[in-house]
Amino acid sequence: MAKLKITQVKSVIGRKKDHRATVEALGLNKIGKTVIHEDTPQIRGMMNKVIYLLEIEEVQ
Structure with missing residues (x-):
């Protein structure tokens, strides 16, 4: 199964509460x-x- 490398590139300050919870x-x-x-x-x-808010990369 493939894996995903997920990097946070933007802040969650001022975002919706459910978006902040999803990032967490x-x-x-x-x-x-x-x-x-x-x-x-x-x-x-x-x-x-x-x-x-993210940068996503597929890794093997």
């Missing part, structure tokens, strides 16, 4: 922090909701 649920809390998750429909949905 992904395991991100600072600009520049990177996490790796399995490529699942749940993670894809979370990423799509806050795509404007």
Whole structure:
């Protein structure tokens, strides 16, 4: 199964409460922090909701 490297590139200050919660649920809390998750429909949905705050890269 493929993995996704997700990096937060924008701040959550002033964003909607549910967008802030989604970023936190992904395991991100600072600009520049990177996490790796399995490529699942749940993670894809979370990423799509806050795509404007993230940078996504597929890793093997």
